[in-house]
Amino acid sequence: MKVGVVTFPGTNCDQDVVKMTQAHGYEVVPLWHKDRFDINSVKMVIVPGGFSYGDYLRCGALAARSPVMASVKDLAKTGRPVLGICNGFQILCETGLLPGVLVRNDHGHFIDKWTVIETVNSTSHFSKSDKKKLRLPVAHGEGRFYADKPELDKIEEQGQVWFRYAENINGSLNNIAGVMNKEKNVAALMPHPERALFDWMGGSDGFKFI
Amino acid sequence: MKWGIKILPREVLLDTQGRAVQDYLNQNSQGVNQCRIGKYIVLDLKQTDAAESKKKAIEITEQTLLNPLIETYTIESL
Structure with missing residues (x-):
């Protein structure tokens, strides 16, 4: 399977995501922020973490409006899976693909530590381990999930909450650590599964994530 | 034409910068009820027609400069 991994100026987790993708036996297709791509050339896209465009304007705001994300939006419409991690989560929210x-x-x-998240609703595309609770690292300054009350109620009712923090580490509303779109093919989380693939990394709950 | 766009975080959100500055000022007995920090963006647009230019400035603001979930804005001609 070919997996597209997006790189923006300021992305710093793309090579970790490349290693994760390869560790799962998939082929990586690097995607550059300035370029649109043929959506049929990849089966899945991962938007990694970092500080795209230096977090200027708002986290993820400029990245969300880049040419590569126009193609990612087209790909998401076909039902193919898109995963966002950390800054990738912020970017997918700014594109409107996620609420x-x-x-x-x-x-x-800024918090940088290991934390436990619990699966609330699952998707067939990601997080394929049998474990309901995952211990993963987080590293973010802007990870507090926020939506106004009607939107938050809708996210809950439609089963779009992917993960909740076991302990609320950043003030996220309803302890939300990850959300999905209604169709469950676009999903994102603040913790970093790519930093927890093998025991020598401190934990392996991120394995079988894609 | 130049436009000034003033963007402020919504009141319901914790404005960490504003709170830090407010706390600092009050440590020095400045009697500050509230301090909120936003941003001010100056756009110089190519359009010369005032109405068209304002329309464009609003479009840019609402599509890119602003996230209406967390921010509000006002616009002024400069």
């Missing part, structure tokens, strides 16, 4: 927005952590600090 809500990620704002500054309620305590104001």
